Amino acid sequence: MESPAATNPSSRFDVENVPTNYTFPEKDRPGELPPVCHTLPVIDLGKALDAETVNLIFKASQEFGFFQVINHGVSEKILGDTTDVLKEFFASPEKEGSNSCGKSNWVYDGSVNFDVNGVHLWRENLKHPCNPLEECMQQWPHHPTRYRDVVSTYLTEVGKLGKRILDLICQGLGLEKGYFDGFSGVELLSANSYPPCPDPSLTLGILRHYDPSLITILYQGDVPGLQIMKDGTWITVGAMSNAFVVNIGNQLEIISNGILKSVEHRVVNSSEARLSIAAFINPSPSYIVEPAQALVTELNPARFKPKSYKEFVYSSGALGTHTKTLQRE
Ligand SMILES: O=C(O)CCC(=O)C(=O)O
């Protein structure tokens, strides 16, 4: 007879001890988790967005590559509905297989697919493209039935927030007004479900990586797990249920000619279930990403060669084996 884990993918996480094929070698495992970092800037977008806000965002993007925003304009109701609908998605058997009918653009990966040198990650993941929204959403999951309505509302609001943040970054870099206007939509959604883990010192939710985006806007609710690399050590980002975590991706590092940093990060597990929703704001596939002319000077010559975004995604392998489904042509 088949084990429950073979028939229900989520039940493989329903164990008292971490199985050996989820246990990372000593050199890679997180061990004792560092305390939450209190110096990562939390920026209030509810007040007048003046030179001080521009400066705070600019400094945080240079120093950490990350910051958090509060009073961001995305309502608690939208955050709550989106969290609920994604939890329902991950709890439902429909997540398995229903994207194999050919009319879908979404990819679900149970941890069985995340085989890193023989060790699995402690997470499940859903990804789908989001731009153009009206067109893409016709092919998103249709279980739960309100998935498309709820998630499209969320992405519209997060897209507006992204535009405001890019405007502030544009000012900080001293680029001409509207420099980022061409890419203010969310291109890709990646939702992660990290089941409760019996021993988070042994496992990883996501391996260390850089985001291939311009910026990423992450909602992580109130369970911490995101760690960023700072001066050679991992620091844990505090979890605030009313905040978004924003980080600079590889494309903005290139456009800023290295002035802003795309910083390495990873996810550790928790004894509590954790859900995170990453919205990637990316250039369009044919956009040639290169340092902005205004930021190339004799003292700071171009540090990166021009490359189309599509070429970057394919050559970096950032979207793995699912690139064709997830990346617009
Ligand atoms: O789950 C998280 O906190 C981070 C997710 C992440 O880094 C990603 O999706 O690129």
Ligand SMILES: [Fe+2]
């Ligand atoms: Fe990431």
